[in-house]
Amino acid sequence: MFWGKSLMVILAALVFCCAGAAHGRATADETGLPGDGWHFGFGKRQILPDADSDQPLYIAGYHNGVEITDVLDYCEARAVWLDAGGDGVLLIGVDCVALDSGVVAKIRAALADVPGCASVNVYATHTHAGADTLGLWGPVGIDGKNGAYMASLIDAAVGAAREAAAGRRAGTLRIGQVKTQGMYRDSRFPTVYDENLYQLRAVPADGGAGVRMLFYGAHAESLRGDNTRLSRDYPGRLCDRVAQETGDEAMFLPGAIGGLIMTREFVANMPAGAERNMAITADRLTDYALSIAPESERVLAPRMALSSQTFVVPLDNPVFMSYRFLGILSSDAVSARSATGYGVRTELSVLMLDDLALTLIPGELFPELVTGEAYGDANPDGVNPRPLREIAAAHGIGEFLIVGLANDELGYIVPPSDFLLNEQAPYLKRTMDRRGEDHYEETNSVGPACAACIADAFDAALAGLEAATDEERSIR
Amino acid sequence: MKAIGKYVRALTGCEAVALLALALSRWFIRNAGQIVGAFARSENDAPAYAARVLEQLRRAEIASPWLLVVLFGALGLWRSGARRARRRAGYILCGAALFALLVVLAVLMSEVNSIRVAELLRSLLPMLRELT
Numbered sequence: 001m002f003w004g005k006s007l008m009v010i011l012a013a014l015v016f017c018c019a020g021a022a023h024g025r026a027t028a029d030e031t032g033l034p035g036d037g038w039h040f041g042f043g044k045r046q047i048l049p050d051a052d053s054d055q056p057l058y059i060a061g062y063h064n065g066v067e068i069t070d071v072l073d074y075c076e077a078r079a080v081w082l083d084a085g086g087d088g089v090l091l092i093g094v095d096c097v098a099l100d101s102g103v104v105a106k107i108r109a110a111l112a113d114v115p116g117c118a119s120v121n122v123y124a125t126h127t128h129a130g131a132d133t134l135g136l137w138g139p140v141g142i143d144g145k146n147g148a149y150m151a152s153l154i155d156a157a158v159g160a161a162r163e164a165a166a167g168r169r170a171g172t173l174r175i176g177q178v179k180t181q182g183m184y185r186d187s188r189f190p191t192v193y194d195e196n197l198y199q200l201r202a203v204p205a206d207g208g209a210g211v212r213m214l215f216y217g218a219h220a221e222s223l224r225g226d227n228t229r230l231s232r233d234y235p236g237r238l239c240d241r242v243a244q245e246t247g248d249e250a251m252f253l254p255g256a257i258g259g260l261i262m263t264r265e266f267v268a269n270m271p272a273g274a275e276r277n278m279a280i281t282a283d284r285l286t287d288y289a290l291s292i293a294p295e296s297e298r299v300l301a302p303r304m305a306l307s308s309q310t311f312v313v314p315l316d317n318p319v320f321m322s323y324r325f326l327g328i329l330s331s332d333a334v335s336a337r338s339a340t341g342y343g344v345r346t347e348l349s350v351l352m353l354d355d356l357a358l359t360l361i362p363g364e365l366f367p368e369l370v371t372g373e374a375y376g377d378a379n380p381d382g383v384n385p386r387p388l389r390e391i392a393a394a395h396g397i398g399e400f401l402i403v404g405l406a407n408d409e410l411g412y413i414v415p416p417s418d419f420l421l422n423e424q425a426p427y428l429k430r431t432m433d434r435r436g437e438d439h440y441e442e443t444n445s446v447g448p449a450c451a452a453c454i455a456d457a458f459d460a461a462l463a464g465l466e467a468a469t470d471e472e473r474s475i476r
Numbered sequence: 477m478k479a480i481g482k483y484v485r486a487l488t489g490c491e492a493v494a495l496l497a498l499a500l501s502r503w504f505i506r507n508a509g510q511i512v513g514a515f516a517r518s519e520n521d522a523p524a525y526a527a528r529v530l531e532q533l534r535r536a537e538i539a540s541p542w543l544l545v546v547l548f549g550a551l552g553l554w555r556s557g558a559r560r561a562r563r564r565a566g567y568i569l570c571g572a573a574l575f576a577l578l579v580v581l582a583v584l585m586s587e588v589n590s591i592r593v594a595e596l597l598r599s600l601l602p603m604l605r606e607l608t
Contacts, residue, residue, distance in 0.1 A: 428603060
């Protein structure tokens with residue numbers, strides 16, 4: 001149907017497999033770790049603005065050309081190393097609005113010498129109180145990134161990742177979840193979201209501090225659009241408080257946050273009460289996270305595999321194209337059949353931790369594209385792809401978690417059946433449908449073909465894992 | 477030998493002209509901000525803002541259309557076989573027009589930060605027309 005689909009290429013199937021495989025043992029021996037079992041490490045670094053920089057530091061996520069005026073809390077890069085006795089992966093979370101593949105490539109290049117590292121994955125927590133790291137929130141058409149801040153961000157990501165890789169130790173891995181209530185606000189029809197807060201907990205065998213990875217599907221914008229203070233927003237306070245209460249380190253991972261899922265306002269006096277609103281949001285989520293009882297967690301067997309798909313998404317958005325032309329966006333543009341004649345080469349990865357699939361999506365996925373339970377219908381000609389849950393089930397995967405804004409940023413990934421553009425200025429001006437629903441998200445998307453490309457890449461990634469698992473069985 | 481020399485001269489001349497056009501096209505792209513800025517009457521008018529936007533192209537990665545050099549060389553070879561133009565003035569005028577056209581083509585076919593200028597204009601012009 002789309003050229004992007006036909007271009008879909010498997011670049012890497014299984015990178016590394018179950019503990020006990022010959023390759024895994026060799027790597028484990030090299031790093032001096034036991035051959036079987038989970039190993040994990042954690043690292044974190046602050047991203048500090050350069051006070052001497054003559055470039056402005058714009059706040060990202062809402063309006064163009066708004067400078068950061070103060071600091072509530074500094075953004076950070078947090079990284080976790082995971083392996084199951086063989087080669088490992090690094091998962092680096094950066095407190096920022098998003099990172100495109102050009103920046104991710106720089107972080108990967110700087111970590112190319114980490115021994116036994118099969119894959120480096122970088123995601124953004126999507127804080128809307130962070131500095132502009134994409135370049136889209138400077139004055140219109142002008143790069144909003146601050147060069148010194150970007151250098152600090154890359155240094156922090158690399159430093160945190162090296163610390164995580166160097167500090168790896170043996171332990172167990174557990175998955176738990178809790179249903180949150182009254183936390184969400186879905187600003188666009190239909191109301192679809194995953195209310196669960198998921199916790200992937202690494203528990204060290206030596207009894208020391210563990211690592212809690214907290215997955216939640218809401219925009220980090222509890223400070224809202226009038227805020228001009230630099231902050232990690234609620235994910236920062238959530239991680240800090242979980243760390244205080246448990247002694248473990250914590251990191252936040254955004255789920256399927258498109259369409260547009262955010263947390264509610266818990267105070268009446270916004271914008272004055274923004275900081276209080278953020279504190280309430282984080283504290284409630286902390287209480288939820290702490291309520292996950294150890295006995296309710298499921299222990300994951302030390303088996304790990306990764307499948308990555310590189311594919312091209314048609315780039316129909318001429319505004320994104322212009323930003324690439326001006327050198328503001330550094331995503332990978334290639335010739336493709338689309339409205340602009342270009343596509344964006346991007347990637348999707350599935351990291352299997354035992355039978356749990358972490359799906360790294362390069363953008364802000366609408367939750368309905370995961371569940372398939374209800375779609376908007378502003379565009380009757382649009383055909384939605386199979387929901388990810390259905391694709392996962394077809395591959396025998398029952399449980400999977402989304403990690404949004406991972407390794408690239410394609411913007412919102414909108415269901416084709418609800419993809420509506422302003423006729424006069426598509427992608428430049430937003431429009432309303434017959435229900436009066438605002439179709440803002442389309443202006444920040446690559447185009448209607450993106451959802452199908454993501455579904456196809458997910459399908460191909462899982463197929464790659466199946467093929468590799470068969471291969472692994474034959475080794476045994 | 478004389479005939480071969482004629483072809484070599486024509487080919488070299490045309491290639492040199494085409495290379496000059498390519499170099500000029502790169503200069504135009506890199507200095508687009510400065511060129512547009514020359515039309516600004518105040519610091520805050522539209523040309524001044526456009527100049528700020530285009531100023532970012534100074535650091536752009538530019539891939540020039542080398543095919544133009546090859547094609548122009550082929551054109552030179554073909555023309556060297558034709559009769560010499562009788563009017564020198566007309567010849568120079570045609571040559572200048574052709575050179576200008578070559579520069580415009582080189583700009584349009586250049587890839588700036590992986591995006592071809594012609595494709596960008598094709599995508600943006602309908603939208604800009606609607607907005608103005």
